[in-house]
Amino acid sequence: MLSISNNYQNNFIKNGGSKKSSYPSFCSNYTETTDVFNPSVKQTKNATFFFRNDLDWNKFCKIILKNHKPEEKLNIVCVPCSDGSEPTSLLLKLMQFEDFRNNVSNFDCIKAYDIDEKQLDIAKSGKIPLFNDNLFASDVLSLALNAGKDFGKTYNVKDGYLELADNLKDKIKYENKDIIDVVKDLPKDEKVVLLARNIFPYIDNYMQVPRMFEALSQLKSGSILAIGDYDKKLPDFENAILKLGYKKSSTENCFIKI
Numbered sequence: 001m002l003s004i005s006n007n008y009q010n011n012f013i014k015n016g017g018s019k020k021s022s023y024p025s026f027c028s029n030y031t032e033t034t035d036v037f038n039p040s041v042k043q044t045k046n047a048t049f050f051f052r053n054d055l056d057w058n059k060f061c062k063i064i065l066k067n068h069k070p071e072e073k074l075n076i077v078c079v080p081c082s083d084g085s086e087p088t089s090l091l092l093k094l095m096q097f098e099d100f101r102n103n104v105s106n107f108d109c110i111k112a113y114d115i116d117e118k119q120l121d122i123a124k125s126g127k128i129p130l131f132n133d134n135l136f137a138s139d140v141l142s143l144a145l146n147a148g149k150d151f152g153k154t155y156n157v158k159d160g161y162l163e164l165a166d167n168l169k170d171k172i173k174y175e176n177k178d179i180i181d182v183v184k185d186l187p188k189d190e191k192v193v194l195l196a197r198n199i200f201p202y203i204d205n206y207m208q209v210p211r212m213f214e215a216l217s218q219l220k221s222g223s224i225l226a227i228g229d230y231d232k233k234l235p236d237f238e239n240a241i242l243k244l245g246y247k248k249s250s251t252e253n254c255f256i257k258i
């Protein structure tokens with residue numbers, strides 16, 4: 001049976017019970033849910049994990065840094081962020097680049113959003129569970145093995161939780177905000193790096209997707225958009241992104257606004 005998150009129920013109640021979605025949101029970590037496209041696949045723990053391997057994080061960071069001019073502000077937005085694994089992965093990977101550590105002066109923080117308070121509570125606690133369903137992802141194992149040693153000690157691992165080093169704790173800011181509002185409110189006169197990954201099939205109100213596409217089409221040339229494999233379950237999804245004025249980058253699931 002599909003498990004429906006509190007968000008979905010709340011939205012449903014907010015909408016007067018009239019908009020019944022066939023795409024319920026993912027749940028928080030600790031409930032059992034079912035993959036809507038593969039009903040036999042049970043997801044028993046988390047809806048996200050560190051270095052989700054549908055993106056080449058190394059190449060993604062190189063694209064970000066190559067695309068960023070010193071005088072420009074580096075706006076990085078991650079929505080949905082779930083328990084914080086994704087923005088933390090990006091920050092840790094960026095920290096491996098000298099260009100990022102030493103040369104990016106106009107970077108304040110990664111702005112990360114979700115609508116699930118339980119996920120945001122975990123993210124804001126600063127202690128993110130390292131091992132979820134993907135125990136054998138090599139990057140996750142490497143994170144566990146290199147804790148405390150990596151590039152000026154950017155993080156530590158204790159009792160199966162990853163914690164950012166003190167100097168990085170304010171480099172990700174979390175907020176409860178719906179993806180539609182996040183994308184609509186993005187600056188149009190500055191380049192943006194937007195991670196909007198593994199979310200599109202779960203947008204509760206399916207009519208919101210065109211609104212989101214409209215907002216994506218208005219982003220400044222040179223903006224970078226990362227999606228996930230799960231988004232491509234929507235028919236012709238990549239072509240839809242190209243039609244919004246994006247081109248494919250040199251790595252899978254990453255697009256650049258023309």
Ligand SMILES: C[S@@+](CC[C@H](N)C(=O)[O-])C[C@H]1O[C@@H](n2cnc3c(N)ncnc32)[C@H](O)[C@@H]1O
Nearest residue numbers: 025026047048080082114115116178179197198
């Ligand atoms: C599959 S996870 C994706 C997390 C991460 N981007 C990744 O790829 O690993 C889905 C997340 O979407 C969030 N979510 C669902 N509908 C949303 C919406 N309308 N706005 C923002 N977040 C939403 C859920 O709370 C859940 O944390």
